[in-house]
Amino acid sequence: MDAILSARNIRKCYGSFVALKDISFDLPRGERHALIGPNGAGKSTFIACVAGQLPGVEGELLFKGHNITSLTPASLAKKGIGRTFQISRAFLGMTVMENIMAAVVISTGRWASLSRGLYRENLDKAFHLLETVALVERAADRVGDLSLGDRKRLEFGMALANDPDLLLLDEPTAGMSIKERHYLMEMVATRMEETNKTLLFVEHDIDVVMKIAQRVTVMARGAVLAAGTPGEIAANEEVQAIYLGGGH
Numbered sequence: 001m002d003a004i005l006s007a008r009n010i011r012k013c014y015g016s017f018v019a020l021k022d023i024s025f026d027l028p029r030g031e032r033h034a035l036i037g038p039n040g041a042g043k044s045t046f047i048a049c050v051a052g053q054l055p056g057v058e059g060e061l062l063f064k065g066h067n068i069t070s071l072t073p074a075s076l077a078k079k080g081i082g083r084t085f086q087i088s089r090a091f092l093g094m095t096v097m098e099n100i101m102a103a104v105v106i107s108t109g110r111w112a113s114l115s116r117g118l119y120r121e122n123l124d125k126a127f128h129l130l131e132t133v134a135l136v137e138r139a140a141d142r143v144g145d146l147s148l149g150d151r152k153r154l155e156f157g158m159a160l161a162n163d164p165d166l167l168l169l170d171e172p173t174a175g176m177s178i179k180e181r182h183y184l185m186e187m188v189a190t191r192m193e194e195t196n197k198t199l200l201f202v203e204h205d206i207d208v209v210m211k212i213a214q215r216v217t218v219m220a221r222g223a224v225l226a227a228g229t230p231g232e233i234a235a236n237e238e239v240q241a242i243y244l245g246g247g248h
């Protein structure tokens with residue numbers, strides 16, 4: 001298997017609390033993979049470990065065969081790991097186009113040498129990203145005036161500015177209506193498939209998981225409980241007992 005990401009015996013403690021016990025996990029290149037499990041299972045902790053956001057991660061993380069354990073988010077972004085760009089409050093007063101342009105400029109790192117030609121190139125890229133996330137018509141609107149669904153699609157578009165090979169999404173559909181959830185995640189899945197990129201996402205909506213994921217890993221109390229196709233996971237009695245019966 002050509003794994004783009006491999007986790008070997010990942011352990012992460014917060015003080016004396018062991019949040020991740022011994023996570024080993026292989027993610028094949030090009031796969032859309034869902035991470036599910038009850039509250040407190042360690043899903044966000046695992047995503048944050050891969051994204052380089054946490055200190056003191058034990059074990060080994062390999063990305064494209066290279067050890068990335070303890071690299072910073074900035075160097076991981078350069079290597080091709082992306083995650084949603086949470087739009088800060090400071091950016092809410094800016095327009096949709098200004099936000100996407102900011103992401104494009106950051107991804108190219110060439111703001112200082114901005115020339116007319118480069119500006120045009122960045123603008124074309126930004127426009128193309130807005131097309132990808134169906135926000136061209138909102139380009140001139142303030143981000144603060146967007147619906148949650150539109151904002152989440154903008155965040156997705158901003159994450160794509162870097163053209164990441166692996167995209168990490170932690171509960172991208174939280175707070176959205178059922179219709180918006182499916183719209184966003186179908187858009188994400190289509191984009192990943194068309195560009196042959198890999199997706200690792202945390203999702204509580206089991207219908208979205210069943211539709212979007214090709215494989216699913218179930219976590220509970222800091223450990224991997226089961227992994228398989230959505231069908232296998234849905235039929236797994238242990239999963240049903242611990243996860244599906246667990247109040248979600």
Ligand SMILES: Nc1ncnc2c1ncn2[C@@H]1O[C@H](COP(=O)(O)OP(=O)(O)OP(=O)(O)O)[C@@H](O)[C@H]1O
Pocket residue numbers: 014017019037038039040041042043044045046
């Ligand atoms: N910064 C922290 N300090 C101490 N404990 C933490 C910290 N972050 C998370 N935890 C604990 O680690 C455990 C795993 O948390 P995590 O956020 O990874 O779970 P999760 O699976 O993402 O849950 P949810 O579905 O609620 O988002 C929980 O018991 C949580 O309380």
Ligand SMILES: [Mg+2]
Pocket residue numbers: 043044045170
């Ligand atoms: Mg979480």
